[in-house]
Amino acid sequence: MSSHVSAAPRGTAEVTSAIREAIFSGVFVAGQRLVEADLCEQFNASRGAVRSALLELAGDGLVERIAHRGARVRSVTLDEAIEIYEVRMVLEALCAAKAAERIDASGELELREIGERMSVAVDVGDVMGYRELNQRLHALVRELSGQGTASSVLERLRAQSVRQQFQLATMPGRPQVSLPEHLAIIDAICARDPEAADQAMRVHLSSVMDAMRELGRPS
Amino acid sequence: MSSHVSAAPRGTAEVTSAIREAIFSGVFVAGQRLVEADLCEQFNASRGAVRSALLELAGDGLVERIAHRGARVRSVTLDEAIEIYEVRMVLEALCAAKAAERIDASGELELREIGERMSVAVDVGDVMGYRELNQRLHALVRELSGQGTASSVLERLRAQSVRQQFQLATMPGRPQVSLPEHLAIIDAICARDPEAADQAMRVHLSSVMDAMRELGRPS
DNA sequence: GCAACCAATCTTGTCAACAATTCTTGCTAC
DNA sequence: GTAGCAAGAATTGTTGACAAGATTGGTTGC
Numbered sequence: 483m484s485s486h487v488s489a490a491p492r493g494t495a496e497v498t499s500a501i502r503e504a505i506f507s508g509v510f511v512a513g514q515r516l517v518e519a520d521l522c523e524q525f526n527a528s529r530g531a532v533r534s535a536l537l538e539l540a541g542d543g544l545v546e547r548i549a550h551r552g553a554r555v556r557s558v559t560l561d562e563a564i565e566i567y568e569v570r571m572v573l574e575a576l577c578a579a580k581a582a583e584r585i586d587a588s589g590e591l592e593l594r595e596i597g598e599r600m601s602v603a604v605d606v607g608d609v610m611g612y613r614e615l616n617q618r619l620h621a622l623v624r625e626l627s628g629q630g631t632a633s634s635v636l637e638r639l640r641a642q643s644v645r646q647q648f649q650l651a652t653m654p655g656r657p658q659v660s661l662p663e664h665l666a667i668i669d670a671i672c673a674r675d676p677e678a679a680d681q682a683m684r685v686h687l688s689s690v691m692d693a694m695r696e697l698g699r700p701s
Numbered sequence: 702m703s704s705h706v707s708a709a710p711r712g713t714a715e716v717t718s719a720i721r722e723a724i725f726s727g728v729f730v731a732g733q734r735l736v737e738a739d740l741c742e743q744f745n746a747s748r749g750a751v752r753s754a755l756l757e758l759a760g761d762g763l764v765e766r767i768a769h770r771g772a773r774v775r776s777v778t779l780d781e782a783i784e785i786y787e788v789r790m791v792l793e794a795l796c797a798a799k800a801a802e803r804i805d806a807s808g809e810l811e812l813r814e815i816g817e818r819m820s821v822a823v824d825v826g827d828v829m830g831y832r833e834l835n836q837r838l839h840a841l842v843r844e845l846s847g848q849g850t851a852s853s854v855l856e857r858l859r860a861q862s863v864r865q866q867f868q869l870a871t872m873p874g875r876p877q878v879s880l881p882e883h884l885a886i887i888d889a890i891c892a893r894d895p896e897a898a899d900q901a902m903r904v905h906l907s908s909v910m911d912a913m914r915e916l917g918r919p920s
Numbered sequence: 921g922c923a924a925c926c927a928a929t930c931t932t933g934t935c936a937a938c939a940a941t942t943c944t945t946g947c948t949a950c
Numbered sequence: 951g952t953a954g955c956a957a958g959a960a961t962t963g964t965t966g967a968c969a970a971g972a973t974t975g976g977t978t979g980c
Binding site: 534537538540541542549562565566568569572573575576629630631632635639 | 714753756757759760761781784785787788791792794795848849850851854858
Binding site for chain 3: 492493494528529530531534549550551
């Protein structure tokens with residue numbers, strides 16, 4: 483019974499990120515109960531810190547809290563994941579269009595570089611590297627859009643569906659499908675064409691949603 | 702110095718809604734500092750309750766919290782308000798399209814009734830009644846869409862820009878402009894035409910954004 | 921006269937004990 | 951054998967005191 487994951491963190495901030503990381507990395511599975519006292523022992527923190535952390539994570543939609551009944555890791559069903567992706571689709575499309583309007587030379591350079599590295603990653607078969615680049619691409623588009631509100635909402639939604647994303651990335655043959663979609667997004671933004679960027683992003687996320695449905699309902 | 706707004710609330714939940722209400726109703730103006738001790742006295746609650754409330758409200762984006770420097774009512778600039786409305790536009794358009802796909806006879810009845818009552822309110826010049834119906838219409842569209850994720854995000858965004866909304870509603874001649882837009886949304890959804898519903902909602906919120914720019918920069 | 925420094929004060933962050941609530945388990949009555 | 955009930959255990963919600971950090975005003979040295 484020596485499951486002391488860590489012995490260092492003490493403050494609220496440390497505990498928050500520790501629990502968040504534990505959820506992302508799969509140490510805490512979906513639906514698992516998060517008892518405050520247990521978390522205190524695991525992370526070597528006081529209850530106040532754990533409590534604040536859970537409150538914040540509940541605000542981020544990562545854990546569910548019911549009054550007098552405790553907190554648990556929020557489990558997103560396939561239907562909810564699709565809902566999340568529908569929202570992400572329209573928001574990321576908005577960001578792509580805005581990015582196409584505002585992009586400058588240095589941003590274009592960054593986009594192109596990610597595109598080339600993605601192509602290489604697919605050629606080599608570097609799944610994890612591609613996954614990393616995928617996240618960086620979407621983050622860069624958000625940043626280039628200058629749309630802070632959309633960015634923060636998207637950041638939260640991404641955290642909620644991080645589990646599905648992971649499953650998807652490891653799906654064999656998936657990178658080969660999504661690479662041209664990603665390149666189309668990059669091309670449209672660099673061409674300063676908001677309409678095309680909007681459309682390319684929608685096509686990409688539609689494709690992701692289709693793959694997710696496939697994965698959730700294996701024939 | 703007898704500014705005891707209330708003497709009843711004691712628990713976290715009560716304090717949270719009390720502060721939220723105070724922000725909505727303008728008792729706490731934008732940028733105002735929210736000192737925990739003061740709130741304790743005003744709402745007759747303990748610091749723990751106030752603290753949790755501020756944490757939750759920070760998650761909702763209503764107050765800003767800086768470490769060791771306290772919380773203040775988040776003030777949204779005109780630019781931020783426009784950002785928020787850009788996000789609302791694409792999300793409400795998504796909801797309108799979904800609603801058009803899923804609507805049934807009873808939903809159609811509800812929509813039509815709101816439309817008729819809106820027309821009456823404009824005829825009579827009942828500004829506050831129109832404002833109320835406006836909120837009910839948007840809420841109903843969200844509900845009919847069955848898109849829980851988009852709905853919750855929109856709910857949060859609405860709370861953040863409630864101040865701007867109020868200013869807008871009292872703008873003379875505004876209802877005359879927005880009424881036909883609202884009716885167009887209702888028509889499109891009842892006609893089961895997702896594309897038209899999406900478009901009608903975008904037109905409406907674009908018009909709202911234009912009016913907001915006008916209001917923020919009075920010639 | 922000005923800048924840097926230091927102390928007093930205010931405010932938030934943390935903690936451990938206490939109270940309220942819910943869940944579990946074992947018993948009893950029908 | 952099952953439904954209802956009650957006592958105990960487990961868990962969360964709340965409270966007040968204490969510690970840490972930040973701001974402000976004055977003071978000192980140049």
